[in-house]
Amino acid sequence: MGLQTGKKPRQRAPSKRALKTRETILDAAEYLFSERSFDGASIRDIAARAEVPVGLVSHHGGSKETLFFTVIARRADELARLRAEALETCLASGQPDLRRVIACFVLPFLHQTHHGQPQWRAYGRLIAIVSADERWREITQACFDPTANIFLDQIARILPDASRGAIGSSFVFMVSSMLAICASSWRIEALSAHQDIETLEEHLLDFCEAGFAANLGRMARGV
Amino acid sequence: MGLQTGKKPRQRAPSKRALKTRETILDAAEYLFSERSFDGASIRDIAARAEVPVGLVSHHGGSKETLFFTVIARRADELARLRAEALETCLASGQPDLRRVIACFVLPFLHQTHHGQPQWRAYGRLIAIVSADERWREITQACFDPTANIFLDQIARILPDASRGAIGSSFVFMVSSMLAICASSWRIEALSAHQDIETLEEHLLDFCEAGFAANLGRMARGV
DNA sequence: GTCTATAATGAGATAGAC
DNA sequence: GTCTATCTCATTATAGAC
Structure with missing residues (x-):
């Protein structure tokens, strides 16, 4: 695929208007990719939504694949920073327990997706x-695995008896459940009832904390 | 979208060869849809993989969307049957607990995907x-919600104090985690290590049982 | 039922004027 | 940087011979 963002060094700084155009295009691409997936969203749809001529999309975004990568990397950097900050604060405030570490991972994501722009x-x-x-394994590894590994190490420190396999699979279960709140809220509603995001957050934390603890061989709450 | 399978009633029974052709096409479509998603898999790719002329795909599968629906519905029927049988056996053998009911839902799926064809x-x-x-909400509701509701009702019977919302969100977390074993095994391996399916099944059951119990307000193990 | 050929459309990418 | 026009190719769907 070629994940290098490295285009040739820029000649001069882009104008404010150019930056704004670029963001508008990335926003449109983000929305349409999220609605119709990679192949279902065309460059022309993206241009139409951004209200720019088709040529500009390629100009600012490069090929469709690099555009896709750019869209995902853009907020991944911010997300990684928010999670790292939350974890740092948590660690600084004394003995971290499992629930708080988990919260440092899932809450920044849920807060941004539900209270952010x-x-x-x-x-x-x-x-x-x-x-x-x-297909997007390379993107996932580049954008999210570094942060994931930090949290895996942290959990392993809190619960030294747990096998790496148990931690890894529990972590992926947690990520899947967290993402379901974004991608499958319609299904939760269809099967039960609408719940506000605070309630869902609590359900998720309860579910994952207990799930982790069960898989890690000893109770972790209150350690 | 139009989920009706109802074409006009068939004039005569299709030949064995025609049925075989049809299954070959559905198999090819299933594989390519799973690899590249709906828009990423073309009718021509499907025809090439099935080693039939392009025209035959439309002839047997109808439009691309009905083909997609047919592919998903085909095994959904069998899956629903396997789950219902497992649940029936479980209920017949005395007091069902949470773990056994959960197992009746996730194990048929994991057994088929890892030990079936x-x-x-x-x-x-x-x-x-x-x-x-x-986008595929309609398909999910038609193919999987009936079975899901049977299990939700069953869980609600075992744990009458739980709110429907807590049960519904826990259920969706469980489904997401179960699916992650199929779709994100590469990530589990990248973050920890390869684990055989039996180990993953146990991790999943431990994780979900404890997660459900935590969300349902009282311990369910051993009820 | 099977297969070929083709119609009609839309795709991604880019050259070149402004 | 912006925008238009266009090149080239792949797409779904179908008409019609066998």
């Missing part, structure tokens, strides 16, 4: 699509 | 794609 909502659905499709 | 593997990945994409 409207565009974050689309981003959440997009990540769910990417995570369920091995 | 090779095609079931593709089907598992395909369902994961469908579940993360609201």
